[in-house]
Amino acid sequence: MSVARIAVVAGDGIGPEVIDQARKVLDAVLPGVEATEYDLGAARYHRTGEVLPDSVLDELRGHDAILLGAVGDPTVPPGVLERGLLLKLRFAFDQYVNLRPSRLFPGVVSPLAGVKPGEIDMIVVREGTEGLYAGAGGGLHRGTPAEIATEESLNTRHGVERVIRDAFARATRRPRRKVTLVHKTNVLTHAGSLWARTFDAVAAEHPDVATEYQHVDAAAMFLVTQPQRYDVIVTDNLFGDILTDIAAAVTGGIGMAASGCINPERVHPSMFEPVHGSAPDIAGKGVADPAAAVLSVSLLLDHLGHADAAHRVAEAVAAELAGRTSGTPLRTAEVGDRLAAGAVG
């Protein structure tokens, strides 16, 4: 029996290059992984018109986790791969915890003046299966002056409570034990009230966890002016989308940012992917940074119960970043080799 069955979606652009390194590292720290490659993304869509055939969705279901590189290119109409592939997987596999750590590693330059490595270390627990991502929108009178379009944010106590519980559980495992709820309760009063009341109820069960609430606009500002203040942020799907890009920006850019779309109960496979896109401009040149893809492997290992291996992978990335000298060109495969060697010790 294999130690884990991983579906690999390398995808488009730099996806295959960074995924090669991610697999190198995964194989090094967890020998015996059974990896199956799935051809999905812009290339397949252009070739066949298919985005995610039902048969593939069923096959993916049989895996312990999915490792994804990047999908998309500028010639695919907006929404096709996002709704048809990425969001389809998040919803079909009930990946309700969209986990995005942001840590300023030594050796990485923050765009913020005077912020020192180690000072920023937060995770954003973004809800992944509800809100404005539910696809509940429509329109009338398209192309006429009378046109209207709607988008609806759907929120359930079920969905809100489980992601808030997950955030508190993660906070209790971190030294600072603090959870910040971010919403916009002063304008989105219905959803805001549901989120706030649920947050308060779960907080009451965790007297050892410090809590605070911030409006999303204030949080967006504080992520720039005082990112050090955050430990765990829990927020809705769209706010999480925006805030995690700011968090990535202040910790060195999305080139370094990993993410997991997690079904914590492991009823369905979770998916791990770098936050960066397919970067067609640098694809095929062997210069893409695999750090984010490899950090995503660390999240994958942690999710599958290999906390030790997860830690070693993250530390290998930290060591790699600390050792980089600016100006030296980066070679994707060499970085992968170093990370694999570093992670096995």
Added chain:
Amino acid sequence: MSVARIAVVAGDGIGPEVIDQARKVLDAVLPGVEATEYDLGAARYHRTGEVLPDSVLDELRGHDAILLGAVGDPTVPPGVLERGLLLKLRFAFDQYVNLRPSRLFPGVVSPLAGVKPGEIDMIVVREGTEGLYAGAGGGLHRGTPAEIATEESLNTRHGVERVIRDAFARATRRPRRKVTLVHKTNVLTHAGSLWARTFDAVAAEHPDVATEYQHVDAAAMFLVTQPQRYDVIVTDNLFGDILTDIAAAVTGGIGMAASGCINPERVHPSMFEPVHGSAPDIAGKGVADPAAAVLSVSLLLDHLGHADAAHRVAEAVAAELAGRTSGTPLRTAEVGDRLAAGAVG
């Protein structure tokens, strides 16, 4: 006849202090303004339970513009003053252009490393009367495990087109002539498509204006990593709320940020206010910075057709900020005196 009839809502906390300075400056550059004070905000709400009586709304209607300090304090439940006063005015007076300039003034320290004064100079044209701010939400089964809550974003061609036209008109009056549309067309496909198609149609009428599109998460990131790239941003109500706080953060904080809720046709009064809140912690001490309130007066003057006076007020603020030495405590009234003197020349 007075040169302009201005309704003044000083509001709560530091509101009255900064509004005193704003009025000083307004009177100095535009003698003969007829100002009427309206008591609205948290204090009135606590005293009388009233937020915005219809009779007051009717009186406000008779003015050329409204100058607002700040309303609110932590003891008012979320949404009461926001929905009942601020948003009520924006919607009742069809203030569809929520204008928020962000400029890094000489003398002001950006939290971003290596960004020099003058390099950041953008305006965000935020839609003010539609989207998720429409108040179209609801819920069921409150307080039970079956609870759901919804929030709906309502977008019309009418509303989207007029604000995009306003953004292009403003861009043609600026040296760089560039408009960036920010939305989330890959997920909010219905509203996103309406915004994108309308943007393209208006852009086609303005071949002299450069255009680009960005997803809101990418824009949030670029506001941190490359704020210099923006000239005019046009976006929806909620995205604008978030992006303008980031833009304020990178240009020195919301202490410096002015805003106008504008009805461009002047059918209804427009409202001008600093972006900062009532700051109860420093209220009454005479140390609040009136810069944002005075910059709001500059926007008010510009809106009422006094471009020259508007310019002089903005330059007076710029000179004041350039002359500040860090560490010297700020006295609200003295700053107001200097700004008034500076603006008359």
